[in-house]
Amino acid sequence: MLKHRVIPCVLLKDWQIAKSITFGSYRTIGHPTSTARVYNARNVDELIVLDIDASLNGEKINTEIITDIANECFMPLTIGGGINTIDDIYSVLSAGADKISLNSVALKDLSFVRKASARFGSQCIVCSIDVKNIEGEYKIFNQQEGVVDINPLDLAKQYQDNGAGEILLTSVDSDGSANGYDLELIKLFKGRLNIPVILNGGMGKPSDAVKAIENGADAVAAAYIFHFSQWTPNDVKLALSENNIPVRSS
Amino acid sequence: MNILSDSIVIIDYQMGNLRSVQKAFEVNGCNAIISNDHSVIKSADKIVLPGVGSFKDGMQHLKNLDLIDVLHQEIVQNKKPFLGICLGMHLIANKGYENGETQGLSWVDAEVIRFDLASEYLNIPHIGWNNVDYKNHNDLYESIEDNHDFYFVHSYHFSTCEKDIVSSTTSYGIDFISSIQKGNIYAFQFHPEKSQIAGLKIIENFVNVKA
Numbered sequence: 001m002l003k004h005r006v007i008p009c010v011l012l013k014d015w016q017i018a019k020s021i022t023f024g025s026y027r028t029i030g031h032p033t034s035t036a037r038v039y040n041a042r043n044v045d046e047l048i049v050l051d052i053d054a055s056l057n058g059e060k061i062n063t064e065i066i067t068d069i070a071n072e073c074f075m076p077l078t079i080g081g082g083i084n085t086i087d088d089i090y091s092v093l094s095a096g097a098d099k100i101s102l103n104s105v106a107l108k109d110l111s112f113v114r115k116a117s118a119r120f121g122s123q124c125i126v127c128s129i130d131v132k133n134i135e136g137e138y139k140i141f142n143q144q145e146g147v148v149d150i151n152p153l154d155l156a157k158q159y160q161d162n163g164a165g166e167i168l169l170t171s172v173d174s175d176g177s178a179n180g181y182d183l184e185l186i187k188l189f190k191g192r193l194n195i196p197v198i199l200n201g202g203m204g205k206p207s208d209a210v211k212a213i214e215n216g217a218d219a220v221a222a223a224y225i226f227h228f229s230q231w232t233p234n235d236v237k238l239a240l241s242e243n244n245i246p247v248r249s250s
Numbered sequence: 251m252n253i254l255s256d257s258i259v260i261i262d263y264q265m266g267n268l269r270s271v272q273k274a275f276e277v278n279g280c281n282a283i284i285s286n287d288h289s290v291i292k293s294a295d296k297i298v299l300p301g302v303g304s305f306k307d308g309m310q311h312l313k314n315l316d317l318i319d320v321l322h323q324e325i326v327q328n329k330k331p332f333l334g335i336c337l338g339m340h341l342i343a344n345k346g347y348e349n350g351e352t353q354g355l356s357w358v359d360a361e362v363i364r365f366d367l368a369s370e371y372l373n374i375p376h377i378g379w380n381n382v383d384y385k386n387h388n389d390l391y392e393s394i395e396d397n398h399d400f401y402f403v404h405s406y407h408f409s410t411c412e413k414d415i416v417s418s419t420t421s422y423g424i425d426f427i428s429s430i431q432k433g434n435i436y437a438f439q440f441h442p443e444k445s446q447i448a449g450l451k452i453i454e455n456f457v458n459v460k461a
């Protein structure tokens with residue numbers, strides 16, 4: 001039986017691993033190599049690293065650091081941030097990533113998702129959607145453009161139809177809050193897509209992950225809880241397992 | 251690095267990231283060489299064929315690099331231990347159907363077919379952690395308990411009438427073949443190099459197989 005995944009999702013900023021709070025402020029977590037090594041030792045199901053310098057400042061993604069991180073990972077590694085061309089994808093995969101996450105480029109140009117998945121396979125293409133609740137309505141938030149008036153589920157369907165293999169769905173409002181996932185958001189997605197949805201933003205305790213998956217998430221991503229609380233990825237998996245949600249044995 | 255260990259070659263045929271497989275050998279103290287040079291393949295004690303991509307492209311690349319005969323000679327005739335991973339498992343079959351029907355290496359009487367899951371509401375590709383159920387013995391599962399989870403990424407799967415070579419099946423809509431052993435030929439649908447401790451144990455067991 002296929003298992004539900006618990007995935008640390010961290011940022012790469014100023015050559016360090018960092019965590020954002022509602023996409024605004026950043027707290028440094030540690031060195032990229034040692035962070036990856038610790039996650040590998042803790043047997044996490046997967047690791048997502050988003051290069052925030054590349055996406056915010058238009059820099060090329062730092063493939064040297066990606067190589068260092070990949071060298072520590074004996075589990076799947078997803079890299080995102082600042083990927084704008086087919087060549088960018090090629091260089092990130094060559095550096096040792098297993099999947100890439102597209103955000104701004106996919107929002108601007110849907111055909112890029114199709115090109116990327118045709119070239120590298122759907123299994124390799126994650127589309128990342130950042131969502132903000134504006135007066136009760138969910139809209140897209142983009143680092144460069146701000147709030148964009150598109151329905152997140154419609155956008156996810158378009159990504160799916162163009163070959164995305166997974167959706168990374170992040171609630172900007174919940175990001176770094178440790179107040180729990182945005183369950184209203186994931187309920188909108190439940191049963192509406194044929195590809196897995198990884199829900200991100202807000203996990204503060206293991207029971208938050210249980211609620212996320214019960215409400216439709218295929219996998220949960222988090223950072224704050226693993227760095228600023230006593231809970232580990234295994235604690236989260238234990239809680240899922242206790243609630244009859246299949247997780248990977250470790 | 252253990253200089254006394256057998257020499258292992260990872261076949262470079264431009265199908266996917268071979269570095270992650272090489273790394274998995276490195277942590278087991280084994281310096282596996284990535285190469286498509288015939289003399290390196292002939293002098294190696296063991297041969298690894300990884301790969302991500304389509305069956306058709308994989309066979310085409312093996313053909314272009316003139317590797318089909320040398321692999322047959324070293325693995326089928328000289329019985330060198332062989333490890334096939336994902337596409338490297340598929341290619342040892344008679345036939346694959348990904349992007350049109352393609353003749354495979356035919357070391358095993360098998361076909362590689364697409365998941366037919368239309369009625370199951372299951373996604374293709376099958377991506378993620380799934381468990382294997384042991385069937386017949388496989389040397390490389392030594393010290394790994396039954397039902398362990400490994401990391402899978404694939405849309406096509408192996409199908410064979412040689413039932414006695416099936417080492418495990420995995421459930422995804424159907425029970426498909428997730429690993430085989432036919433004498434010196436070991437092949438896995440999942441990625442040991444991405445499956446952490448248990449996956450690295452498979453690599454270690456392969457390193458320890460008597461060449």
